[in-house]
Amino acid sequence: MRIAIIGSGIAGLGAAWLLSREHEVVLFEANDYLGGHTHTHEVSVDGVTLSVDTGFIVHNPVHYPLLTQLFGELGVATQDTTMSFSVHNERTGLEYNATSLGALFCQRRNLLSPRFLRMVADLLRFYRIAPGLLAGSGPGPALGDYLREQGFGDAFRDDHLVPMASALWSAPADQILHFPVRHLVQFMTNHQMLQLAGRSQWKVVRGGSWRYVETLRQRCSASLRLATPVHAVRRLEQGVALTTAAGEEAFDQVVLACHSDQALSLLSDAEDRERDVLGAITYQPNDVVLHTDERLLPRNRKAWAAWNAYIGADAARACTVSYCMNLLQGLPVSTPVVVTLNRCDAIDPLHILKRVRYHHPVFTREAVAAQARRHEIQGRRGTWFAGAYWGWGFHEDGLRSAVEVARSLGVAWPEISLEPRAVDHAAAGKIAWGSA
Numbered sequence: 001m002r003i004a005i006i007g008s009g010i011a012g013l014g015a016a017w018l019l020s021r022e023h024e025v026v027l028f029e030a031n032d033y034l035g036g037h038t039h040t041h042e043v044s045v046d047g048v049t050l051s052v053d054t055g056f057i058v059h060n061p062v063h064y065p066l067l068t069q070l071f072g073e074l075g076v077a078t079q080d081t082t083m084s085f086s087v088h089n090e091r092t093g094l095e096y097n098a099t100s101l102g103a104l105f106c107q108r109r110n111l112l113s114p115r116f117l118r119m120v121a122d123l124l125r126f127y128r129i130a131p132g133l134l135a136g137s138g139p140g141p142a143l144g145d146y147l148r149e150q151g152f153g154d155a156f157r158d159d160h161l162v163p164m165a166s167a168l169w170s171a172p173a174d175q176i177l178h179f180p181v182r183h184l185v186q187f188m189t190n191h192q193m194l195q196l197a198g199r200s201q202w203k204v205v206r207g208g209s210w211r212y213v214e215t216l217r218q219r220c221s222a223s224l225r226l227a228t229p230v231h232a233v234r235r236l237e238q239g240v241a242l243t244t245a246a247g248e249e250a251f252d253q254v255v256l257a258c259h260s261d262q263a264l265s266l267l268s269d270a271e272d273r274e275r276d277v278l279g280a281i282t283y284q285p286n287d288v289v290l291h292t293d294e295r296l297l298p299r300n301r302k303a304w305a306a307w308n309a310y311i312g313a314d315a316a317r318a319c320t321v322s323y324c325m326n327l328l329q330g331l332p333v334s335t336p337v338v339v340t341l342n343r344c345d346a347i348d349p350l351h352i353l354k355r356v357r358y359h360h361p362v363f364t365r366e367a368v369a370a371q372a373r374r375h376e377i378q379g380r381r382g383t384w385f386a387g388a389y390w391g392w393g394f395h396e397d398g399l400r401s402a403v404e405v406a407r408s409l410g411v412a413w414p415e416i417s418l419e420p421r422a423v424d425h426a427a428a429g430k431i432a433w434g435s436a
């Protein structure tokens with residue numbers, strides 16, 4: 001078959017890599033680089049040339065089994081990293097690093113602060129009782145309602161749980177409070193975030209994530225068309241037609257490996273069910289800046305972590321988090337190299353190395369319901385949809401969606417099961433701070 005793939009993020013690249021084993025594949029990418037959210041920049045800091053990631057950074061073998069298998073087959077070298085987490089609240093001046101007891105109380109005043117101690121107690125209670133939510137069905141109440149009903153305090157909500165979830169999904173605080181609580185707890189449980197011991201080791205690709213994209217490019221026999229945005233997809237009696245600046249071109253099948261909203265806008269003859277499902281999973285923009293302005297990290301160096309959440313004055317503002325890339329990628333320079341989301345105006349322009357804009361899926365109740373209807377639109381009229389938005393929005397989800405499409409089109413890889421990982425309820429009740 002002749003198959004077109006639109007988009008070269010992990011979903012499109014994964015699909016191209018697999019489908020080109022059995023089929024003739026043409027991959028269309030709007031950008032002038034391959035990888036989508038896998039985006040590495042070569043910059044010079046302290047006279048050293050560094051490859052720094054601004055998109056996909058971390059994974060771990062337990063929760064990313066397909067990606068780990070892919071990296072293994074490609075011979076991609078990885079190295080251990082830390083996923084430590086800190087919070088800085090601008091209004092109250094609170095700073096803590098959730099990685100260890102010493103760093104947690106890096107501001108000694110917190111030892112005597114009733115608000116802070118209540119936050120710690122609430123956190124322990126949340127980790128103890130939240131896994132119980134998984135016994136129910138459906139998405140459950142909104143996170144904000146659940147926390148109120150269960151009597152959790154403001155400090156736990158505003159100074160810990162919401163900033164952490166905001167940082168994870170790059171979403172504003174008020175959106176996180178509308179997040180279906182069962183979905184959140186399911187994610188935290190699956191990712192061993194509610195346990196102290198036995199967490200899996202997080203990893204980064206050595207030399208930057210672009211290393212795996214480059215290896216994949218070399219091993220993949222698909223024909224690659226960079227800087228070639230597809231303008232429309234039209235279904236034919238037999239097959240599909242894609243419109244680009246060069247005109248219309250026919251294929252037997254198309255895999256839309258772009259975001260759900262982009263996919264919908266490309267379909268010139270969308271059916272109601274495609275509009276309903278894809279239209280319910282929306283995306284929001286995030287401004288990302290790579291820079292060396294250390295003022296974007298916590299004031300107290302002891303609080304510096306891999307992920308540093310910042311709580312500004314306005315809860316409706318987009319999430320602001322700064323990744324310390326020195327810690328995450330083990331960069332061999334002493335100047336802090338930082339990736340900050342949605343706080344561009346606070347960064348000294350003289351310290352800015354790169355500016356990028358990415359879009360993240362928004363996981364509302366409607367979006368979660370739409371995910372469950374994927375089978376209604378998948379594979380109809382030669383049209384397939386792949387992307388991280390079908391799962392939790394992470395790299396493994398993007399690859400998984402590609403593997404599923406490839407399987408449906410006759411290319412089976414790998415031998416491991418695609419069933420969702422079983423939840424470890426026994427481990428889930430234990431307590432965690434930060435992450436390994």
Ligand SMILES: Cc1cc2nc3c(=O)[nH]c(=O)nc-3n(C[C@H](O)[C@H](O)[C@H](O)COP(=O)(O)OP(=O)(O)OC[C@H]3O[C@@H](n4cnc5c(N)ncnc54)[C@H](O)[C@@H]3O)c2cc1C
Pocket residue numbers: 006007008009010011012028029030031035036037038054055056057058059228229230231257258259262266288358359360386387388389393394395396398
């Ligand atoms: C700042 C940031 C950090 C992240 N960190 C992590 C992390 O550490 N770990 C993790 O697991 N996940 C992380 N993620 C999540 C990440 O988005 C997913 O892991 C995954 O990379 C998304 O893959 P995708 O293939 O679904 O989409 P994308 O990577 O966005 O790819 C979609 C592609 O489609 C192309 N496209 C769109 N429209 C067209 C068109 N009309 N014609 C041709 N091409 C088109 C786009 O240009 C793009 O290249 C991060 C995301 C961001 C933004």
